[in-house]
Amino acid sequence: MRILIHNIQELTGIDYQSKLLRKGHEMDELETITNAYLLIKDGLIVDFGSADSANFAALTKNLSNTIGIDANKGLVLPSFCDSHTHLVYAASRELEYIDKIKGLSYEEIAKRGGGILNSAAKMASATEDELFESAFIRLEEIKNYGTGAVEIKSGYGLTTETELKMLRVIRRLKEVSPLTIKATFLGAHAVPTEYTGRQDEYVDLIINEMIPMVASEELADYIDVFCDKGFFTPDDTDRILNAGMKYGLRAKIHANELAKSGGIQTGVKYNALSVDHLEYTGNEEIEALLNSETMPVILPGAAFFLGMPYAPARQMIGAGLPVAMASDFNPGSSPSGNMQLILSMASILYKLTPEEGINATTINGAYAMGVSEELGSIAKGKIANVFITKPIPGIAYLPYYYGSNKIEKVILNGLIQN
Ligand code: NIG
Numbered sequence: 001m002r003i004l005i006h007n008i009q010e011l012t013g014i015d016y017q018s019k020l021l022r023k024g025h026e027m028d029e030l031e032t033i034t035n036a037y038l039l040i041k042d043g044l045i046v047d048f049g050s051a052d053s054a055n056f057a058a059l060t061k062n063l064s065n066t067i068g069i070d071a072n073k074g075l076v077l078p079s080f081c082d083s084h085t086h087l088v089y090a091a092s093r094e095l096e097y098i099d100k101i102k103g104l105s106y107e108e109i110a111k112r113g114g115g116i117l118n119s120a121a122k123m124a125s126a127t128e129d130e131l132f133e134s135a136f137i138r139l140e141e142i143k144n145y146g147t148g149a150v151e152i153k154s155g156y157g158l159t160t161e162t163e164l165k166m167l168r169v170i171r172r173l174k175e176v177s178p179l180t181i182k183a184t185f186l187g188a189h190a191v192p193t194e195y196t197g198r199q200d201e202y203v204d205l206i207i208n209e210m211i212p213m214v215a216s217e218e219l220a221d222y223i224d225v226f227c228d229k230g231f232f233t234p235d236d237t238d239r240i241l242n243a244g245m246k247y248g249l250r251a252k253i254h255a256n257e258l259a260k261s262g263g264i265q266t267g268v269k270y271n272a273l274s275v276d277h278l279e280y281t282g283n284e285e286i287e288a289l290l291n292s293e294t295m296p297v298i299l300p301g302a303a304f305f306l307g308m309p310y311a312p313a314r315q316m317i318g319a320g321l322p323v324a325m326a327s328d329f330n331p332g333s334s335p336s337g338n339m340q341l342i343l344s345m346a347s348i349l350y351k352l353t354p355e356e357g358i359n360a361t362t363i364n365g366a367y368a369m370g371v372s373e374e375l376g377s378i379a380k381g382k383i384a385n386v387f388i389t390k391p392i393p394g395i396a397y398l399p400y401y402y403g404s405n406k407i408e409k410v411i412l413n414g415l416i417q418n
């Protein structure tokens, strides 16, 4: 079965060179064909081009076994790849949000037993079915906003049993959702109250018990540590990442959200796939990232929601780095998985051009979750994860007209979703 999308005003996010990421000035380049068509077969992108071409004329002569979709002058883009979320959670945290409005800092809220520990308490009593059902609804929501691949972390368990429960929920989501999902083990998200003053012992538990069990059930693709002031130190992170490496778990770490914590350098030292947040990034951190294979991932939703300083995205791109942007969808610091909103924040708050924002949320996001060989751009042989927009004037309208859903139709794995 083939799908032929025609009457496309602009087909954009094309990759002719099998680039796994875009960095520096390449981030401002977005290959586009106007008045285009896109052909999908057996779940893959097999052809695309101009509707004026001989190829298209030949295609329209033989439409047997082909579903035609009229894009109605909409744009077609590769689906967003959201490389950082915590979307399996048991309860929302809007009460703590009031504390934030009243001026309490993230750290103060965490010290009052709020924050991550609050989510962990709720997680402990939730059943696997409840968690699965609520997370599945969130996946459907982000799918309709254009996300086709998503990374999901554990980290609201903080006991072996509950961390495994979260990861099993993510495994079930992988089995049934049309989204491509990667799972990350984040036992080192916070120190549970019963380990206060005994942080080393909690790190021992992660290393000696959690990681081996996560690995034996093959529940995680990656391993994460919240390496930041007031949470886990670079030494803790060293120990945890070393243990993870023995089981083949590559790192994706939370770094430099609250201070210049050394998290970025630690991530680079372990060849992390990504380091995420990065509000506190200066020349030394940028230097460490240059010539590394680690993707810097900025999480605009968290910085916006918490009123944090914004990571120096322009400086990073100016230095020649790639930048990815992700939603950080979670109940505490970023209760939204809407990547169209992230695209708007990319330009409004971080001064990225629409082209840079689209690359940050598609191909670079794909790299940051290890799927850029098969997703993140329009290229022959890639998985057909694309969306068709409403008939909007052009790509700049996507970040500009913020807050509403500009997407008309979603196709994942070559299957029409709506
Ligand atoms: O990415 N920074 C650490 N972890 C999450 C916050 C999770 C929470 O507050 O529940 C984040 O923002």
Ligand code: FE
Pocket: 084, 085, 086, 254, 328
């Ligand atoms: Fe996070």
